[in-house]
Amino acid sequence: xxxxxxxxxxxxxxxxxxxxxxxxxxxxxxxxxxxxxxxxxxxxxxxxxxxxxxxxxxxxxxxxxxxxxxxxxxxxxxxxxxxxxxxxxxxxxxxxxxxxxxxxxxxxxxxxxxxxxxxxxxxxxxxxxxxxxxxxxxxxxx
Numbered sequence: 302x303x304x305x306x307x308x309x310x311x312x313x314x315x316x317x318x319x320x321x322x323x324x325x326x327x328x329x330x331x332x333x334x335x336x337x338x339x340x341x342x343x344x345x346x347x348x349x350x351x352x353x354x355x356x357x358x359x360x361x362x363x364x365x366x367x368x369x370x371x372x373x374x375x376x377x378x379x380x381x382x383x384x385x386x387x388x389x390x391x392x393x394x395x396x397x398x399x400x401x402x403x404x405x406x407x408x409x410x411x412x413x414x415x416x417x418x419x420x421x422x423x424x425x426x427x428x429x430x431x432x433x434x435x436x437x438x439x440x441x442x443x
Contacts (some may be wrong), residue, residue: 315361322360359383382438
């Protein structure tokens with residue numbers, strides 16, 4: 302009983318991102334794919350009705366992946382780190398992590414179009430909220 306109460310409270314602690322994730326899952330006809338990692342925080346969904354170049358987004362206990370993207374173990378570990386951030390920050394997650402991450406991604410796509418892929422990846426994952434997700438997920442980028 303104690304574990305169920307803890308799970309319900311944790312879900313409510315992350316409610317804004319969970320509601321947003323469920324909305325996106327429904328809107329994109331996303332399907333759950335099997336993938337596990339360490340403590341199994343996140344459930345991975347592949348968005349079937351979304352033609353986009355975005356790769357993945359973490360919203361609480363849910364990770365949504367574009368159907369066009371080849372999701373790697375490094376990607377999963379990074380998104381796992383975002384799931385840990387969500388558990389720690391609760392209702393603040395979207396403001397502290399989600400919006401800056403979205404802004405950084407959009408800025409990179411507009412301002413760094415002429416950069417090569419490696420330089421763009423280095424820049425993006427050096428942003429504080431992304432570097433923190435890497436650390437929490439155990440990702441070491443070289």
